[in-house]
Every structure is written in C-alpha cells, then in structure tokens.
Amino acid sequence: MAVQLRGVLITGTDTGVGKTFVACGIAGALRRRGFSVAPFKPAETGCVRDEKSQRLVPADAELLRQATGTAASLETICPYRFAPPVAPWVAAEQAGVPIDPQRLEQCYRELAASHDIVLVETAGGILVPLGENFHYADLARLLHLPVLVVIGSKLGAINHTLLTLELLQSAGLTTVACVLNHPNREMDSAIATNEHTLRRLVRAPLYVVANHIDGNLPWDNSGFDALASEVARC
Secondary structure, eight states: OOOOOOEEEEEESSTTSSHHHHHHHHHHHHHHTTOOEEEEOSEEOSOEEOTTTOOEEOHHHHHHHHHHTOOSOHHHHOOEEOSSSSOHHHHHHHHTOOOOHHHHHHHHHHHHHHSSEEEEEEEEETTOEEETTEEHHHHHHHHTOOEEEEEEOSTTHHHHHHHHHHHHHHTTOOEEEEEEEEOSSOOOHHHHHHHHHHHHHOOSOEEEEESOOTTOOGGGOGGGHHHHHHHHTO
C-alpha cells in the first residue's frame, strides 16, 4: 500500500510578501501540535557565499530548517542555490546548471517519507519559472500539492490575488487558504481596506497576520494556530 504524502505549496502574489515568515509561523504551530515538519525550498536565488566554505548559503531555507527543527540535510531541503537575485530559471541558465524536475520530486518524496507534513516554498509567485517550460504551478501538479497564497497587503494586492487565484483554478490546483500579511504597523488607505474587500471577493478561507512579533521568533507566534489547522487538514 502506497504511503500518502502530505504537503502544501506556499506561494505569494509577488516577491517579498512574507512567504518565509508565514511558513515559519505555520511550522511552529504544527510542531506544537505534535507534527514533524520539513521545509522544501526547491531553488533559492540571491544566496551569499560563505567565506570559509565558499558554499552558497540559502538564507530562507536555513531559517525554514530552524523553524521546523528537522534533521534533514540542507542539500535535500534546498537542492538548487544561486547567487544572482533573479528568477531560478535565469540563474540556472547563467550558472549552466539546469533545474531537473525529477530531482525536485526525489527530494520532496525523501522529505515527505520521513515527516508528517512538508511545507514547499516558492521563489516569488506561482508562475515564476524553474525551467523554460516548467514553473511552480507545474511543480504543484507534479507533486500533487494544494496551494496556500500569501498576499502582501499593499496597493495592488487585490488584483494580484485575483490573478493568482484565477491561475490556480485554471491549472486545476486546490487553494487551501489565503494569508493577508500586513508588513508593518502603519496603515495606509490600501492596507486599511484590503481585508474587507478580499473577504467579499475571495472564496477561499482568508487569514490575516501582522508581520511584526515584538521580538518573538515567527515560529513562536500563536497567531498562526488557526492557519496551521487549515494546513493540517490537507
């Protein structure tokens, strides 16, 4: 009998909207419920080279690894790392190291086989390319993953959200929930109205988090408990 693999793809409406922050918060909440959690960051760009080892350090993947407390190797968690802060496909072409979907599937299955839930984080949005004819929506289909959408609460958030959800629906992918991430305490007119407007337009469950935690680590933030329950039902 085949083992059921459990995971969720965490994507964003744009880059820099707080995907890693949200993934860390969900990881902490799941761990408090007794789940073993692994992160999977298929490709990370903008990595800095360690002066001693000369290896590229994937900062987001390292933070996710800390949040989940996994013993999995960083090579499995983040198999592709590049220095230029560009799309993974572009960085891979520049490095002469094409991203292999089969290798990504192998890494994911290795993590899923040894953990209860795998949190897969994209680089940027759902259509960011990993290869010439392979983007993150294709990866979600390959790995049979539902999708959680992180929304940066700013001007343009409504359009970006609806476009992302339309793509997921047309691609036959399930949307677990949307997460409206407030980047700071200061509320302009767009941020002040985004939640109300999105609740009227979006059918998927909508959660709101504040990306400030008064010195606590994101995985210690109890504000992610309800969202983690949503993910645990995937």
